[in-house]
Amino acid sequence: MQPNAVKAPVPERDKGRLESASVWKLYRRLLTYARPLWLAFLVSFIGFAIYGLGQALSAKWLEMVVDTVQANEYDKRWFLALAVLGIFLLRGVGAFIGNYCIAFVGREVIHTLRTEVFERLLKLPSHYYARNSSGELLAKLTYNVEQVTGAVTNALKTLFREGLTVVGLLGYMLFLNWKLTLIFIAAGPLIALVVSVAAKRMRRLSRRIQQSVGDITESASESIKGYQVVRIFGGEEAEKDRFQQASLKNKRQFMKLVVTQSLNTPIIQFLVALALSALLFLAMHPDVMGTLTTGGFVAFLTAAGMITKPLRQLTNVISIVQKGVAAAESLFEVLDEPAEQDQGSRDVETIGDIEFRHLSFSYPGTERAALNDLSLLLPQGKTVALVGRSGSGKSTLASLLPRFNDGWSGELLLNGLPLQDFKLDGLRDQIALVNQNVVLFNGTIAENIAYGSMADASEEAILAAAEAAHVTEFVNKMPEGIHTLVGEDGVMLSGGQRQRIAIARAILKDAPILILDEATSALDTESERHIQAALEEVIKGRTTLVIAHRLSTIERADIIVVMEDGQIVEQGSHSELLEQQGAYARFHILQTDADSGA
Structure with a gap:
């Protein structure tokens, strides 16, 4: 048997020739x-x-x-x-x-x-x-x-x-x-x-x-x-x-x-x-x-x-x-650089159940699985809350619904069909998102609520969304109202005010799927009460995925899913999980003590 061939180094003369060819190829x-x-x-x-x-x-x-x-x-x-x-x-x-x-x-x-x-x-x-x-x-x-x-x-x-x-x-x-x-x-x-x-x-x-x-x-x-x-x-x-x-x-x-x-x-x-x-x-x-x-x-x-x-x-x-x-x-x-893969051919006509079947996912360039053999059903019109420590895979799971991350193994189904079969634009048109890290653009409050495809929304619709998200509570005190400039990334506003604007944006979109990733984390207790009441109206009839740490947000969910290391360890209603005296019950005790201490 011959030994493995060692790749000969490229001579300097040939290197120069290749580099010159590359230069002129780029210039052409x-x-x-x-x-x-x-x-x-x-x-x-x-x-x-x-x-x-x-x-x-x-x-x-x-x-x-x-x-x-x-x-x-x-x-x-x-x-x-x-x-x-x-x-x-x-x-x-x-x-x-x-x-x-x-x-x-x-x-x-x-x-x-x-x-x-x-x-x-x-x-x-x-x-x-x-x-x-x-x-x-x-x-x-x-x-x-x-x-x-x-x-x-x-x-x-x-x-x-x-x-x-x-x-x-x-x-x-x-x-x-x-x-x-x-x-x-x-x-x-x-x-x-x-x-x-x-x-x-x-x-x-x-x-x-x-x-x-x-x-x-x-x-x-x-x-x-x-x-x-x-x-x-x-x-x-x-x-x-x-x-x-x-x-x-x-x-x-x-x-x-x-x-x-x-x-x-x-x-x-x-x-x-x-x-x-x-x-x-x-x-x-x-x-x-x-x-x-x-x-x-x-x-x-x-x-x-x-x-x-x-x-x-x-x-x-x-x-x-x-x-x-x-x-x-x-x-x-x-x-x-390859753009997002969009090989879907189907239009999203209705939103039914969303199901994860034995799904695993790792971020490119990493070996550790962010999600590992995960199976979960999100029933149409129900609210599912994800609970777990940081790094347990909650945000990763939520990012798969709008296909911000592709490359999973297993199945992710919408209406019983693979999520990849649907056109990206059509799929994302059915989803509203409120992140923990709110993104605002250097424009007015109205422009940030009616952003993107909603730019043609009437002022009445914008005001209605602002009212529902309790944005008008602080906007009415501003000389220019909803036409007040927010500055780069909303620097002129507090964290709670920025988050309420993001919630108003989601309300105005009126999409059948709603993702709330720590949507109330930057709100004070008084503001949270108002927002919770608004969110209860918003999530009615919508398939909602909630990532939260606050009990007030979690307890009202139809299904609570507890995650650890990319896997589901418990799921059920609030009362069912408390009866099991497992991970959720321990989490509930810790949060109750923290809230009472506050």
Whole structure:
């Protein structure tokens, strides 16, 4: 038997070839976003071609000036004076047309790409958000997208403008003396080698810079959102150090990039200077000079000198492209991430019983089962309360109903049919949700109640939902009523007020399935009494899944399910479970003691 084959390492030369192929593959994909804008591209190309022609005409004009002065033909001064005005006007018009059109293309591409990435983020499964921090995702939508702007706009602008300038000047130099021009071109391979080596390093550094920007955004975002916890628990120094380390890492990577760019430019300038010195030395040889006039000789050297600037600019294109490609790579990773699987074909016409049969579930990337061989029936129109310690699987079980998490084994049935057979949008349209961590958006109270598909709800319906959830109790004291702005994530409101708005949102949706995940946890005792009365009306006729710790919420449930380690250990009514003297009875005693102590 032959021993197991060991995979041979990829040679450095092949690595470079593969990396170059990857760069251009990514860049071609990026340019597909510009394809619909081909007309603006064409106009931009024409504009920069006019600019390049103006540069070549500048050298020709200098030749005419020198020859005119040498021949004492001063009567041509009017023509030469007007010619220089015409040349600069031509260059200005060409530069304006080229710059405007290529900028238009760039911003359109960025708008399309940013929108696509955001739309993809809205469709990605829950486990993607668990793997990636919000700071990292925000950095992709802000910093990374702007880096792509450089690859699409600045790189192409430089490539067109400076590239066509080089073509125009080289063409004029070939026309004047092809032998001297070939000597100048001989430096090209050396310049290409320097650019290639620098480009690979720039791409690596650009990736690291983008990652460090994500770390900075994440650190700042967490510290700003959790400023109260930071201050109460003395976390200022720790957060300051964490932010400084993230910022320092960004600075170091950026300075490494600056060093690479800064060395790249003078090396290339030196190579061009070598070509110019060889050119000047050989140009004075009679056999090379040939029939070149004094004006032609001066114009040739001027054109050769003028070509150094666009050549230097063209070498910077590689740096810009590498930054853009590294940024585009991170964006394409989001776009290529599989969206939520929705292979359902059935519409949800009615809501019947919901049943879990021998269902097990583990979160992606973990081995421990969050739910283990769980069987449970949620009868239509009944209220089921889930009770258990933190980490027992209550919220995980509730998250499966709207299919926030897929990939379970066993069966999850609605109306006797697999839940996966129903269309996602149709299924979620039948569910209202109130989380423990209430999410409010930076708008008015009315906009947060009538959110999303309910945005067209009448003000009367919004007020009715607000009344049912006891939102009007505090809204009536506000000058602008339900049109009061709540601030980012409802920062202008108390926890109880935010939770009541979330309950009003669920009431307004009037869905046949209701999930209450610690829906009354942030309410004071007085508010809870009002909300309990409202919820009793809301849950009538609805299949309700309640996750709660408070006895007032649990005792009224038709079925109480006690969970431990992803399994059901007891289930029944409040009185039945108390008679069993098991886990629920112990929980009941603890809660009663806690409430009486409060």
